[in-house]
Amino acid sequence: MIDLKTLPEEGWRKRDRCDRLRLTDGSTAENITYELLLLPSKEDIYIDLKSQCTWLGACSRCLTPVDVSLSFNIQFMGSFDPDLLEGGDHTVGKQDLDVIYFESHEIEEQDFLREQIELQVPSCVLCDEKCQGLCPQCGKNWNKGSCHCQQELISEPSALALALKKLKLDLND
Ligand SMILES: [Zn+2]
């Protein structure tokens, strides 16, 4: 837990690592290294986070596990003043920074890290650009071969067609 009200004037700095973090969507980030700087100014806190990790995700089409290396460096302002958010960007020197609102004067380091990693996770990953995906009917992974669903759809007469055929036969009797 970091107490945001008692940060040293020269800033609070930490460089650490974390083996794995479970993200809220159930996926996992591994081998996380990070460097966090919290620099207090009057009402706000300047935040600089540098991090690298491996995200264990899944292909958006065929669900095969895919590892994605994430590397990011983000800077923003943390504020205790909710009105600042409505004002939009906060300018520090020449830099326009996004503002996040702190509801509490304490933050849990791992939760904070988790949130930031989640923002970096790509919404769509593919195991391969040519990934064929899964058959919507039988669930077969089309990268490993085709299934018979498509053919069956064409060759198998529908219930209506069968009923009509029967009706025809009945009429001919
Ligand atoms: Zn795939």
Ligand SMILES: [Zn+2]
């Ligand atoms: Zn199929």
